[in-house]
Amino acid sequence: MKELEKDYQEGHISKEKYQYLHKEYQSRLATINATDKVRTMQSRKKPINSKTKTSHRNMADSSKIKDKDLVDKYVVNAGKNQKQDINISNKGKYAIIAVVFLIMAFMGGISFGLFNDFQATSPANVVVTINDSAFPEVESNVTKNVNMNSSSIDNSTNTDRNSDSDSNSDSNDDSDSNSNPTPSPTPTPSPSPTPSPDTDSATNT
Amino acid sequence: MKKYLLGKYLLGIAIIMAVIFVSGCVSNSENIDDPQTLAQNGVLIKYPGNWVVANSLSNDSIISVADPNSTVPGSDFAQINVNIEKRQLSSSLNTMYNKTYTQLFSNSDYTLLAEGNTSKGDMNALECMYSVNENGTIKQHKAIWIEKGNYVYVLLFTAPQSEFESQNKNFEFILNSFKIT
Numbered sequence: 001m002k003e004l005e006k007d008y009q010e011g012h013i014s015k016e017k018y019q020y021l022h023k024e025y026q027s028r029l030a031t032i033n034a035t036d037k038v039r040t041m042q043s044r045k046k047p048i049n050s051k052t053k054t055s056h057r058n059m060a061d062s063s064k065i066k067d068k069d070l071v072d073k074y075v076v077n078a079g080k081n082q083k084q085d086i087n088i089s090n091k092g093k094y095a096i097i098a099v100v101f102l103i104m105a106f107m108g109g110i111s112f113g114l115f116n117d118f119q120a121t122s123p124a125n126v127v128v129t130i131n132d133s134a135f136p137e138v139e140s141n142v143t144k145n146v147n148m149n150s151s152s153i154d155n156s157t158n159t160d161r162n163s164d165s166d167s168n169s170d171s172n173d174d175s176d177s178n179s180n181p182t183p184s185p186t187p188t189p190s191p192s193p194t195p196s197p198d199t200d201s202a203t204n205t
Numbered sequence: 206m207k208k209y210l211l212g213k214y215l216l217g218i219a220i221i222m223a224v225i226f227v228s229g230c231v232s233n234s235e236n237i238d239d240p241q242t243l244a245q246n247g248v249l250i251k252y253p254g255n256w257v258v259a260n261s262l263s264n265d266s267i268i269s270v271a272d273p274n275s276t277v278p279g280s281d282f283a284q285i286n287v288n289i290e291k292r293q294l295s296s297s298l299n300t301m302y303n304k305t306y307t308q309l310f311s312n313s314d315y316t317l318l319a320e321g322n323t324s325k326g327d328m329n330a331l332e333c334m335y336s337v338n339e340n341g342t343i344k345q346h347k348a349i350w351i352e353k354g355n356y357v358y359v360l361l362f363t364a365p366q367s368e369f370e371s372q373n374k375n376f377e378f379i380l381n382s383f384k385i386t
Contacts, residue, residue, distance in 0.1 A: 095212025099219045106226055126257055128271045128285040131265035134348050134359035140311035 251382035
């Protein structure tokens with residue numbers, strides 16, 4: 001504690017460090033004092049023999065050593081704790097720096113996106129023409145006639161178009177005798193008239 | 206110790222904020238950027254900001270927009286476009302629809318992909334999806350037929366077949382914003 005005060009007065013350590021170490025040392029010393037008191041009380045309970053004087057001395061020496069060890073331990077631990085605190089505080093700083101960096105990056109990206117027009121400029125003066133129509137003028141070149149069935153449209157699925165020819169597409173059928181061969185009816189032979197030997201009599205009758 | 210805990214809390218808050226910002230950016234990328242509004246000839250649509258109003262060669266066209274980046278090199282024809290056409294109904298919607306596509310699919314360049322009923326708001330509509338081979342290039346079309354009064358409005362969405370799926374987002378955006386005023 002004296003060294004600590006001396007260091008503080010000479011300006012080797014900061015006020016915050018001094019206060020922190022002072023507090024730590026005081027608490028540790030209070031603990032050591034308490035352990036001394038406990039030990040004292042324990043030693044009073046036992047009768048002191050002359051034979052054990054040397055051993056008491058040894059115990060006193062060992063107690064001092066233990067106290068010293070305790071102090072060293074606390075001092076060392078205090079240093080370790082300090083290092084840990086420094087590490088923790090550094091981690092916190094890094095986290096805050098990372099968060100600030102992320103926020104700044106996002107803000108920068110958003111503002112960059114907002115204030116820059118990445119869309120292709122609408123070419124208002126570009127002349128574009130289209131020749132697609134829902135009512136194109138097409139010439140029929142399909143030999144197979146297609147007939148729309150209105151009932152099939154209502155089914156909202158692909159419609160089967162009938163291949164039956166209607167009255168409007170008769171002309172197409174005529175030109176496509178090869179693709180849709182229709183069996184021609186077998187001609188029935190007409191009965192030839194049997195010649196009668198006497199035609200005059202027949203006409204007369 | 207308190208500083209350490211404070212740093213932990215701040216770090217946690219920063220991570221949460223980062224997740225929120227990133228999720229916000231992700232969800233924003235799904236939306237249509239800077240949509241434009243166009244009201245013309247009794248209809249109103251919204252379209253992506255990087256698209257332009259297009260000139261349609263169709264006589265029935267009342268409004269058309271296109272992606273200027275999809276023009277064919279050496280020409281001003283846009284391959285990705287939306288053309289809205291209006292025609293007077295000469296008969297019922299179904300009859301007109303059937304007549305149109307019967308004629309269309311009589312040409313082998315046109316292939317039916319799908320068709321069916323749909324709806325736009327409280328209006329029933331017909332939908333036909335087909336592809337057409339134009340000089341080796343396959344275009345895909347989606348036509349939405351909507352009847353209003355004595356007229357039929359046909360919204361024709363067009364894109365090269367390979368890009369149609371990726372353009373669906375824009376097409377749906379335009380379709381959802383379509384209003385007859």
